[in-house]
Amino acid sequence: MNLSVNYAGVTFKNPITVASGTFGSGVEYSDFVDLNRLGAVTTKGVADHPWEGNPTPRIAETYGGMLNAVGLQNPGIDVFVERDIPFLKQYDTGIIVNVCGHSEEEYVNVVERLNDVDVDMLEINVSCPNVKEGGIAFGTDPKQLNHVTKLVKSHSNKPVVMKLSPNVTDIAEMARAAEDGGADGISLINTLTGMKIDVDRRKFVLANQTGGLSGPAIHPVAVRMVYQASHAVKIPVIGMGGVMNAYDALELILAGATMVSVGTANFINPNATIDIINGIEEYMKKNGVDDINDLIGAVE
Numbered sequence: 097m098n099l100s101v102n103y104a105g106v107t108f109k110n111p112i113t114v115a116s117g118t119f120g121s122g123v124e125y126s127d128f129v130d131l132n133r134l135g136a137v138t139t140k141g142v143a144d145h146p147w148e149g150n151p152t153p154r155i156a157e158t159y160g161g162m163l164n165a166v167g168l169q170n171p172g173i174d175v176f177v178e179r180d181i182p183f184l185k186q187y188d189t190g191i192i193v194n195v196c197g198h199s200e201e202e203y204v205n206v207v208e209r210l211n212d213v214d215v216d217m218l219e220i221n222v223s224c225p226n227v228k229e230g231g232i233a234f235g236t237d238p239k240q241l242n243h244v245t246k247l248v249k250s251h252s253n254k255p256v257v258m259k260l261s262p263n264v265t266d267i268a269e270m271a272r273a274a275e276d277g278g279a280d281g282i283s284l285i286n287t288l289t290g291m292k293i294d295v296d297r298r299k300f301v302l303a304n305q306t307g308g309l310s311g312p313a314i315h316p317v318a319v320r321m322v323y324q325a326s327h328a329v330k331i332p333v334i335g336m337g338g339v340m341n342a343y344d345a346l347e348l349i350l351a352g353a354t355m356v357s358v359g360t361a362n363f364i365n366p367n368a369t370i371d372i373i374n375g376i377e378e379y380m381k382k383n384g385v386d387d388i389n390d391l392i393g394a395v396e
């Protein structure tokens with residue numbers, strides 16, 4: 097039985113990775129999860145200098161999900177390269193580095209710094225709803241997305257995956273803008289912008305007022321968008337959004353995803369990724385599927 101996939105020229109032992117920002121750089125989870133079993137670890141977004149993130153409270157539970165406005169708190173690329181990469185290198189797993197920035201220059205600084213670092217792929221976050229500059233501004237306008245993609249590609253020697261926002265009218269257009277800019281792949285979906293109000297206090301629950309909605313509540317939106325985006329382009333897709341179990345992951349694969357990221361589920365069940373990999377194996381055995389690649393985009 098084959099679970100390995102080729103994504104943008106890189107072979108991963110299975111299609112399961114973690115969604116950026118929900119797994120740190122793996123350190124916090126390594127007591128619970130055998131990182132050697134994951135197809136890849138996708139790291140928390142890293143910028144060219146340390147970011148403090150947004151004021152608290154910045155997390156709230158919602159029906160079937162959560163809102164977060166963490167604001168891409170991170171220690172900056174220098175600490176990341178010296179501390180987090182050597183940690184991950186101890187394991188037999190792929191490394192996908194998620195990159196964030198406030199400006200074109202900041203994105204370029206990070207990707208250039210990573211040119212000499214041995215990681216498999218970059219995922220460029222142009223879709224965070226919680227930072228005021230950069231982030232989502234690049235991810236909701238196809239022209240800007242196309243431009244940033246070209247820029248990052250011209251400064252990087254690694255495969256580049258553009259992470260798309262669901263906060264758009266036409267996801268197929270965004271997928272094509274990334275492909276046309278030279279992206280090696282696309283990943284989606286990032287969080288959907290939401291808001292929660294404390295009725296008793298008549299105040300916003302999050303200090304940032306708005307936050308990104310994630311978890312099972314957004315899963316059907318993710319399935320629809322992964323289907324539409326993967327049919328609009330030839331480059332491979334990493335699907336994510338509310339994946340809680342193997343069936344949710346398989347749904348995204350059948351919709352057209354080559355790989356799947358697991359995010360919010362890690363907060364509920366730290367072992368979610370392993371349960372999902374085991375569940376995919378069981379499904380394949382039960383249904384006589386020898387190669388996971390036969391399931392990619394196989395919905396009829």
Ligand SMILES: Cc1cc2nc3c(=O)[nH]c(=O)nc-3n(C[C@H](O)[C@H](O)[C@H](O)COP(=O)(O)O)c2cc1C
Binds near residue numbers: 117287338357360
């Ligand atoms: C607390 C939290 C932090 C996140 N941080 C990042 C981040 O740093 N970079 C990024 O591209 N996406 C980030 N995301 C978005 C996730 O990677 C993912 O796209 C989204 O949560 C949908 O997947 P899920 O429903 O499985 O969580 C974050 C999500 C959460 C909940």
